[in-house]
Amino acid sequence: MAKSRGFSIYLLKEGYDATNALREDHVLDDDVGAQGLPENASLFILDSAPRAPWWKGYFNIEKELTQVTKGALIFMPVGNRCFALSFGHVAHNLLDSSYEYDFGLRVTLNSLDPRKLKSTDTLDPGAAKRQRTQLPIESELTLFDFDRDSTILRSLTGKVRDEHKALFRHATGASNLRISTDVEAGELPELCEKLLALYQSDAYRAAFPEIQNIVPVRDPAQIEALDSRVLTAFRTRDPDLNITVPEMINYSDNLYVTFAGAGRGLVYDDVYIGRYFAYLNAHEVDLNAMGIEDLRRHVLVLTDEDGNSRDRYSIYKSLVFDTALDDAEGETFHLCEGNWYRIENAYIARLSAYLDPLFAASDLPAYAHASEGEYNAAVAAGDAAIACLDTQNISPDGQSAVEPCDLLAVRDGVATFYHVKVSTLSAQLSHLFNQGVNAVELMRLESQAVDKLEALVRDLMAGGDPDALVVLVRERKYRIVFGIVTRKDPAGRSLNLPLFSRISLMRGMKALQLMDVPASVIFIADQAVAAEGRKKKRKKKEVPEKPQEMQAEAAE
Template sequence: MSKSRSFSIYLLKEGFDASNALKDNHKLDAEVVGENLPEGSSLYILDTPPTAPWWKGYFGIQEPLTQSLKGAIIFLPVANRTFAITFGHVYHNFHEASYEYDFGLRVTLNCLDPEKLKSTDILEPSGAKRQRTQVPIDSDLTFFDFDRDTTILKSLTGKVRAEYKGLFGHATGASNIRISSDVTPEGLPGLCEQLLDLYSSETYKVNFPDIQNISPVRDPGTIALLNVRLLDAVKAKSFDLALSAPKILDYHDELWATFSGAGSGLVYDDIFIGRYYEYLEICEVDFNAIDNDTLKNHCLVLTNEDGEARGERYSIYKCLVFDTTLNSAKQTYHLCEGNWYLVENDFVTRLSTYLDPLCAATTLPNFNHEDEGEFNKAVAATGTAILCLDKTSIAPAGQKAVEPCDLYELKNGQAILHHVKISTLSAQLSHLFNQGTNSIHLLRDDDESRKRLTGLVEEKAPAGNVADFTAPIAADNFKIVFGVVTHKNPAAKSANLPLFSRISLMRAMKDMKRMGIDAELCFIKDDSVTTAGKVKKRKPRAKKQADDGIEEAEAA
C-alpha cells in the first residue's frame, strides 16, 4: 500500500498559469527538472542558504547548527485550468489576484460527510470575533456553535463521504484545499480534474444548506469593482452611504469629531456622511478626483469641544458602511469596517420577512433633545405610567453594570422595557440589541437582578401605585421594545438598519421568542436640529509654541 502524503492545492483563475501567477520579486528557482513530474507541469523550488537559528546565539550554543527553508510549487495544467500544488511555506509568492479564493472551502463542503466534522474556523463579522473549534469525535455542524445567520465559515475540516475515500480520507478547505493522499505523481492530473468537478458542484447546498449566507470577499478583482461602486457613491454625494466610527462610542461622554487629510476642518457634535461631504467642500476637494487612497488617507478624528484630538482617529474607508450590487443586482455586497462581504439575496429577503412584521409604531414622543439621557428624563416626566431607569443597573454585586432598560412603562399590567438608541449605525445598534437580551436574561435567570429591578421601580414609582408597577416583575410579564431615533422613514422598516444590525436584531428577536418574550422594533422620529460645525479653538501662542517644541523633540 502506498504511503499517504500531504498536499496543499490551489486553483488558479482563468488566464493565470506558471508564467504570470507569481510575484515579480519571487525567490523561487524555475530551472529545476524532476524525473517524475506529471506531463506538462513545471516545478519551482525554494532553497534558501543555511543560517543559524536565532536561539543559537541567544543561548551561546557553540555547536555548528544551521537551518534553511525548503519548498516547492508545481504548476499543473488540467482541463484548460492550472492548479498549483505547494509544499512548504511558498504560497506568499502568488499574486493576490491569481487564485480562486473560495476553491478549498467549496470543494471541502462538496466532499465532506456532514456528520463527520472535526474542526471549524469561524468569523462573526459584527464584532470581528474569530474562533477555532475542534472536537475529539466526529460531529455535525451543530456541535461547533455555528449560527448560519450570523457567522462566516472560514475553514472546515472533516472526513470525506464514502464515494471520495479513494481520493483522500480527510480534507481541510479555505482558499486552498489540504488533503492527505496516496496518489502517485502520474495520478495528480486525475485527482485535480476531480477537484475541479467538485468545485463546480453545488452539492454542498443540500448537505450544508444556507452555510454561506454571508462570506468575506477576498478576491482583489471583485474588491476593485466594489470600490469603484463606493467611489461613485462618494463622488455623487450619496446619502446611501453611512459614516460611523468603527467602535462602540459612549455618548454619555463628551463627543466631538473633525476630519483630517485634506486640510483643517470644523468640529462637529455628531457623525454622519453629510459632515464628511461638507469637510471636502470646505477644503475645496475635487470630488471627481477622489480615489481609494483619498478615502484611506482621510481620517475621522475624535476630539473634545475645542477640537483637540483625543488620540482616536480612523481611516474614512474603515468608517464607511455601504450596500451595493454587482452582476445585474443578482448579488448583494456589504462594506463594514473596511471589509467587503457577499450576502446571498435569499438571505437578505429572509431577514426582511422575519423582521418587518416585528416593526411597530412607537408610543414614545419625537426626539428633540441633546442626547438620549435628556430624552429619557423628558419622556418619564410627561406621564405617571413610565419611569426613567437610564444609567441604573440590575447586575449582581461585583459584576459589570447592566441597565434593565432606559424607560420602564406600565401598560395593561405588563412591564414594557424600552431600550433607546440614537442613530442607525451598526456598532451602536448591535450594542443596543445585546443590551436588551442581556437584561432580560438576567431578569429571567437571576433572583438578585429581579430584586434590584423591583427596588429601582419602588424608588421611582408614583406613591400609591408601587404595587401596580412591581407586579409584572413578580409575574415575569415583560415586553422588550427597541427604539431607534432616526431621520429615516419608518415605512422602510428593517431596511433602515445596516445589514449586520439586522442580523444582530434577528438573533436577539429569536432569543426573545425562545424565552416567550414579546419584542418589537420602533423608529422614533428625530426632530432635533442639525447643528453647524465649529471652528477649532486656537491655542494661546505661548502654549502652542511649547506644544510645537514638544512635538519637534518627540519627532527628533
C-alpha cells in the same frame, strides 16, 4: 499499503497558469530537472542559501549551525484550468489575484461527511470576533455552536465521505485545500479533475444549508471592482453611502468629531457623511480627483469639546455601503469597517420577511435633545407613570452591571421595557439588542435582579401605579420595545438598519421568542437641530517665566 502524503492545492482563475501567476519579485528557480512530474506540469523550486538561525548569535553558540528553506510550486494544467500545488512556505509567491479564494472551502463542504467534523474557524463580522472550535470527537456542525444567521465559516476540517476516501481521507479548506492522500504523482491530474468537479458542484447546500449566507470577499480583483462602485457613489454623493464611527462609542461622553487629511476641519457634534463633504468643499477638494487611497488617508477624528483628538479612523474604514456587481446576480455586497462581504439576496429577503412584521408605530415622543440620557429623563418627567431606569443596575451583588432598560411603563396591560438608542451604527445597535435579551435572561434566572428592579421602580416612579407594574414584572407579563432614534422614514422598516444590525436583531428576537417574550422595534423621530461646525479652541501657549537677571536686564 501506500504512504499517505499531505498536499496544499490552489485552483488558479481562468487565464492564469505558470506563465503569469507568480509575483514579479519571486526567487523561485525553474531550471530544475524532474522526471516524475505529471504531463505538462511546471516545477519551481525554492532553495535558499544556508544561514545561521537567529538564536545562534543571540545565545552566542559556538557550534556551526545553519538552516535552509526548501519549497516547491508545481503548476498543473487540468482541462482549461490550472492548479498550483504548494510544498513548504512558497504559496506567497503566487499573485493575490491569481487564485480562487473559495476553492478550498467549497471542495471541503462538498466532500466532508457532515457528521464527522473536527474543527471550524469562524468569524462574527458584527463584533469582528474570530474563533477556532475543536472537538475531541467527530461531530455535526450544530455541536460547534455555529450560527448560520450571524457567523461566517472561514475554514472547516473533518473526514471525507465514503465515496471520496479512495482519493483522500481528511480535508481542510479555506482559500487552498489541504488534503492527505496516497495517490501517486501520475494520478494527480485525475485527482485535480475530481477536485474541480467538487468545486463547481452545489451539492453542499443539502448537507450544509445556508452555510454561506455571508462570505468575506478576499479576491483582490473583486475588491477592486467593489471599491470602484464606492468611488462612484462617493463622487455622485449617493444617499445610500453613509459614514459611521467603526467602533463602540459612548454617546454620553460628549462626543465630537472633525476630519483631517485635507487641512484643518471644524468640530461637529454628530457624524454623517454630509459633514465630510462640507469639509472637502471648504478645502476645495475635487471629488472626481479623489481615489480609494485618499479615502484611506483621510480620517474621521473623535475629539473632546475643545477639539482635542481622542481616536482616529480612516474614512474608508468608516464607510457603510451596499452594492451589486453585474457578474454576481442574486448577491449583494456590503462594506463594513473596511471589509467587503458577499450576501445572497435570498438571505436578505428572509431577513426582511422575519423582521419587518416586528416593526411598529412609535408610542414615544420625538427626540429633540442633546443625549440619550436627557431624552430618557425628559420622557419620564413628562409622564409620571414612566420610570427612567437609564444607567441603573439590577445585577446580583458581585456581578457585572446589567441595565434593565431605559424606560419602564405599563402599556396595553403589560410591563413594557423600552431600550433606546440614538444611532443606526451596527455595533451600537447590536449592543442595544443584546442588552434587551440579557436583561430578560437575568430577571428569569436571578430573583435578586427582580428584587432590585422592584426597589428601583418604587424609588424612581413619580406617579402611576408602581404596585401594578411590579406585579406584572413578577408574573412575567412584559414585553420588550427597542426604540431607535433616526431621521429615516419608518416605512423602510428593517432596511433602515445596517446588515449586521439586522442579523443581530433577528438573533435577539429569536432568543426572546424562545423565552415567550413579545418584542418589537420602533423608530423615534429625530428632531434634534444639528449644530453648526465650529473651530477648535486654540491652546494658549505658556510663556516660561524669565530668570530674575533677565527680567532686570529687560527693565533696564
